Amino acid sequence: MARIINKAAGTEVPRRRVVAGLLATAAGVAMLAGCTSKSDAGNQAGAATIQLLNVSYDPTRELYKDINTAFAKQWQAQHGQSVTIDMSHGGSGKQSRAVIDGLGADVVTLALAYDIDAIAQKTKLLDPNWQSRLPDNSAPYTSTIVFLVRKGNPKGIHDWGDLVKPGVQVITPNPKTSGGARWNFLAAWAYGKKVGGSDAAAQKYVSRLFAQVPVLDSGARGATTTFTERGIGDVLLAWENEAFLAQNELGKGKFDIVVPSISILAEPPVAVIDGNAAKHGTNAVATAYLKFLYTPQAQELIARHYYRPRDPQVAAKYGNLFPRLDLVTIKDFGGWQAAQARYFADGGVFDQIEAGIHH
Amino acid sequence: MDLPDISVDTGGGRRPRRSSFVQPSVIPGFGLTFGFTLAWLCLIVLLPLSALFLRATGMSWHDFLEVGFSTRALRAYQLSFGASLAAGAVNTVSGLIIAWVLVRYSFPGKRLIGALVDLPFALPTAVAGIALTALYAQNGWIGGLIAPLGVKIAFTRAGVVIALIFIGLPFVVRSVEPVLADVGADVEEAAATLGATPLQTFRRVILPAIGPALLTGFALAFARGVGEYGSVIFIAGNMPYRSEIAPLLIVTQLEQFDYAGATAIASVMLVAAFVVLLFVNLLQRWTRKRGVA
Amino acid sequence: MAGTLAPSRTGRVVLMVLAFAFLALFIVAPLVAVFVEALSKGIATYGAALVEPDALSAIKLTLLVAAISVPLNVLFGLAASWAITKFDFPAKNLLITLIDLPFSVSPVVAGLIYVLLFGAQGWLGPWLEAHNVQIIFAVPGIVLATTFITFPFVARELIPLMEEQGRDDEEAAISLGASGWQAFRKVTLPNVRWALLYGVLLCNARAMGEFGAVSVVSGHIRGKTNTMPLHVEILYNEYNFAAAFAVASLLALLALATLALKSILEWRYGVHGKGHP
Numbered sequence: 001m002a003r004i005i006n007k008a009a010g011t012e013v014p015r016r017r018v019v020a021g022l023l024a025t026a027a028g029v030a031m032l033a034g035c036t037s038k039s040d041a042g043n044q045a046g047a048a049t050i051q052l053l054n055v056s057y058d059p060t061r062e063l064y065k066d067i068n069t070a071f072a073k074q075w076q077a078q079h080g081q082s083v084t085i086d087m088s089h090g091g092s093g094k095q096s097r098a099v100i101d102g103l104g105a106d107v108v109t110l111a112l113a114y115d116i117d118a119i120a121q122k123t124k125l126l127d128p129n130w131q132s133r134l135p136d137n138s139a140p141y142t143s144t145i146v147f148l149v150r151k152g153n154p155k156g157i158h159d160w161g162d163l164v165k166p167g168v169q170v171i172t173p174n175p176k177t178s179g180g181a182r183w184n185f186l187a188a189w190a191y192g193k194k195v196g197g198s199d200a201a202a203q204k205y206v207s208r209l210f211a212q213v214p215v216l217d218s219g220a221r222g223a224t225t226t227f228t229e230r231g232i233g234d235v236l237l238a239w240e241n242e243a244f245l246a247q248n249e250l251g252k253g254k255f256d257i258v259v260p261s262i263s264i265l266a267e268p269p270v271a272v273i274d275g276n277a278a279k280h281g282t283n284a285v286a287t288a289y290l291k292f293l294y295t296p297q298a299q300e301l302i303a304r305h306y307y308r309p310r311d312p313q314v315a316a317k318y319g320n321l322f323p324r325l326d327l328v329t330i331k332d333f334g335g336w337q338a339a340q341a342r343y344f345a346d347g348g349v350f351d352q353i354e355a356g357i358h359h
Numbered sequence: 360m361d362l363p364d365i366s367v368d369t370g371g372g373r374r375p376r377r378s379s380f381v382q383p384s385v386i387p388g389f390g391l392t393f394g395f396t397l398a399w400l401c402l403i404v405l406l407p408l409s410a411l412f413l414r415a416t417g418m419s420w421h422d423f424l425e426v427g428f429s430t431r432a433l434r435a436y437q438l439s440f441g442a443s444l445a446a447g448a449v450n451t452v453s454g455l456i457i458a459w460v461l462v463r464y465s466f467p468g469k470r471l472i473g474a475l476v477d478l479p480f481a482l483p484t485a486v487a488g489i490a491l492t493a494l495y496a497q498n499g500w501i502g503g504l505i506a507p508l509g510v511k512i513a514f515t516r517a518g519v520v521i522a523l524i525f526i527g528l529p530f531v532v533r534s535v536e537p538v539l540a541d542v543g544a545d546v547e548e549a550a551a552t553l554g555a556t557p558l559q560t561f562r563r564v565i566l567p568a569i570g571p572a573l574l575t576g577f578a579l580a581f582a583r584g585v586g587e588y589g590s591v592i593f594i595a596g597n598m599p600y601r602s603e604i605a606p607l608l609i610v611t612q613l614e615q616f617d618y619a620g621a622t623a624i625a626s627v628m629l630v631a632a633f634v635v636l637l638f639v640n641l642l643q644r645w646t647r648k649r650g651v652a
Numbered sequence: 653m654a655g656t657l658a659p660s661r662t663g664r665v666v667l668m669v670l671a672f673a674f675l676a677l678f679i680v681a682p683l684v685a686v687f688v689e690a691l692s693k694g695i696a697t698y699g700a701a702l703v704e705p706d707a708l709s710a711i712k713l714t715l716l717v718a719a720i721s722v723p724l725n726v727l728f729g730l731a732a733s734w735a736i737t738k739f740d741f742p743a744k745n746l747l748i749t750l751i752d753l754p755f756s757v758s759p760v761v762a763g764l765i766y767v768l769l770f771g772a773q774g775w776l777g778p779w780l781e782a783h784n785v786q787i788i789f790a791v792p793g794i795v796l797a798t799t800f801i802t803f804p805f806v807a808r809e810l811i812p813l814m815e816e817q818g819r820d821d822e823e824a825a826i827s828l829g830a831s832g833w834q835a836f837r838k839v840t841l842p843n844v845r846w847a848l849l850y851g852v853l854l855c856n857a858r859a860m861g862e863f864g865a866v867s868v869v870s871g872h873i874r875g876k877t878n879t880m881p882l883h884v885e886i887l888y889n890e891y892n893f894a895a896a897f898a899v900a901s902l903l904a905l906l907a908l909a910t911l912a913l914k915s916i917l918e919w920r921y922g923v924h925g926k927g928h929p
Contacts, residue, residue, distance in 0.1 A: 386739070474911040586759065
């Protein structure tokens with residue numbers, strides 16, 4: 001019995017025990033800290049190998065795989081330095097947010113200028129006038145929005161007007177989360193306005209269009225998969241490059257591309273994130289990397305991946321691949337800041353449309 | 360989210376003060392383990408979660424209500440909680456049946472089946488989402504079978520329920536199994552000898568014994584389902600007001616750089632989850648005490 | 653075994669059919685689908701998908717993350733269950749509920765809170781930036797998010813069992829002169845080893861398979877911060893379905909292997925024969 005009391009007395013110094021518990025926790029934290037990586041950010045300017053991080057949006061994976069190889073070869077030849085380019089892909093808005101939250105991108109290559117503007121506004125990493133630093137609004141390639149339909153076009157879809165016919169199911173990602181879908185939305189709006197003559201008519205048309213949408217994926221790639229793999233819907237509103245990719249590589253002979261009478265000139269911009277590049281000592285190589293995109297060699301790769309090249313000669317060479325059509329631009333909507341606030345912000349036109357459809 | 364009741368005044372060192380917090384015991388190690396538990400809990404869970412609430416308090420009360428309880432958010436909660444409830448209910452019944460079969464019957468391959476039940480714990484949620492979508496889409500193995508009947512599962516609310524059934528099943532089976540084994544077949548045999556019908560035996564003898572475990576399994580499956588994201592986004596249609604789950608709404612807010620909106624919705628869900636779990640823990644404790652008395 | 657709920661041989665058949673049908677529909681079918689899709693382009697493509705450098709680095713990262721967060725949670729689970737089940741103190745329910753909390757917090761929120769804390773715009777962001785420490789979009793962030801998600805797994809398995817077993821054994825051991833540590837090692841640990849093992853397996857499986865939370869804090873840098881589930885998503889988004897399911901099947905195999913291991917151990921030591929589960 002004495003023993004029990006003794007032992008019990010032993011527990012009467014809990015302060016020391018609590019301290020011991022805290023120490024044990026500290027040990028745990030130390031374990032975590034042990035794996036804390038000092039970011040390998042040190043200045044790399046003079047190193048034998050240099051690393052770049054390109055934070056991009058979803059559909060550019062295949063393009064940048066080729067671009068990176070070509071650029072690395074050129075940089076090695078010119079500077080005797082080997083460069084590896086790490087890639088991060090995801091929805092454009094999500095990627096932009098990651099950079100704002102500290103993802104150490106040296107360059108960003110996103111779906112819309114709005115997402116790079118957001119980085120400039122919310123951090124000090126980037127000059128607000130970034131878009132004028134490179135030619136063509138900092139967009140070395142363009143694309144547009146076209147329709148992908150099932151082989152033989154069984155529903156007879158030829159233009160935007162056919163999308164709101166009864167029984168036609170339209171697949172598009174969610175404009176709230178997908179950059180590509182915002183271009184879709186604006187292209188549809190442009191058609192509605194052209195035909196109806198007013199914003200009210202445009203909103204009516206777009207409302208009818210979104211009433212025919214059965215699934216809203218969060219990204220362009222998800223929407224393509226829904227259409228091609230799951231067999232949902234009659235028409236996919238897609239980036240032109242994605243439509244070509246689906247037609248030529250996903251299901252040869254299973255899909256047709258339909259080019260509408262009017263669409264939008266999508267300009268996916270690129271920018272060096274100065275703050276990160278300065279910290280990493282990668283300014284020179286990052287700038288060279290983006291300038292490389294404008295060279296004939298890169299423009300050729302760009303065209304081969306179904307993006308519309310800026311270079312007139314390359315454009316002429318691939319002219320029959322990219323049909324000419326009536327294209328509005330984001331300027332017709334007052335630029336991205338205005339378009340975002342009016343159409344896609346909370347309570348904006350898109351929210352009103354969705355609320356109207358489901359109430 | 361602080362802990363007003365658990366002030367660490369265990370450091371008093373003198374028995375009277377100490378016993379005001381922890382009952383005296385011959386077993387040592389309270390200070391060490393309790394200190395570690397509390398510290399680690401604060402570090403990994405409470406501190407990060409408080410960051411969330413502080414962000415939310417950055418908004419005015421009016422804004423918070425506006426975003427946290429907008430029609431769209433309410434519909435999303437409705438779907439997240441409703442689908443979890445439905446999936447939990449399905450799992451309570453089927454989980455009980457599966458646990459029953461595993462405990463009471465012997466058959467070849469029993470061990471294999473038993474191990475398979477844990478698969479949803481182990482299979483990454485994104486993989487589960489992709490696989491379930493492939494199965495239940497109109498052109499999938501199962502979706503194709505029922506499509507002619509006019510039933511659509513993938514890309515509807517039913518798809519959400521299917522994903523949550525998959526996620527939640529093991530919780531029920533694993534909660535019920537040990538208790539069912541403890542009840543033992545002899546109790547049933549005794550009841551049967553006393554003239555009870557199988558149904559009576561089940562209702563009067565077995566159900567009261569396994570009730571708390573069943574409820575725990577249900578609640579765990581429910582709580583897990585409310586927050587589930589990875590498996591659901593693939594198979595839900597993600598249509599605002601219709602098939603959009605609350606976690607997706609959080610992601611949507613984030614991608615519009617709207618941290619305040621995201622934290623508002625996240626806070627609402629967090630409080631709801633906390634209340635559900637607290638209720639379950641109290642209930643469990645209560646039934647256990649009643650069982651002892 | 654026959655004779656329980658005696659009259660119903662048919663009842664038994666019906667129940668078994670129901671159970672098997674349900675399992676087939678919801679558990680086996682997705683599993684089979686993963687392997688069928690993985691092998692749809694042949695075994696060569698399957699193998700190539702697994703030895704590709706990005707896949708290998710994803711596998712390595714996943715193993716590393718699990719190797720750090722699982723032991724931490726085992727330590728925590730043992731400490732927490734000891735404190736909670738061997739002592740009486742107020743607000744115990746609150747403590748248990750808080751331990752359970754990560755379990756029902758949406759993975760998305762779990763990722764978000766660490767971004768709010770450690771992100772460049774977060775509380776500690778500027779300080780971390782100044783000291784050149786990267787937590788979010790690097791391995792530590794992934795470890796933290798995983799630790800959060802798997803936080804309750806071991807404790808959840810141990811607490812109910814230790815509660816049920818009571819304190820008598822430990823009290824007896826200590827009255828016979830054992831130290832607290834000895835009582836824990838010689839008495840408690842053997843009593844709970846199966847629950848502990850089970851908790852570790854679940855914790856490990858969840859740690860390796862977590863998607864939502866890790867996705868928020870990873871940054872998705874190919875070959876650097878992609879875990880296996882993220883790599884699956886990336887391949888899927890590249891329309892490389894066979895490769896996506898190949899990596900997924902590896903995770904499924906891993907899951908099956910751990911579950912098999914658990915079954916074998918149980919059988920070997922005849923754990924079901926004992927009074928305590």
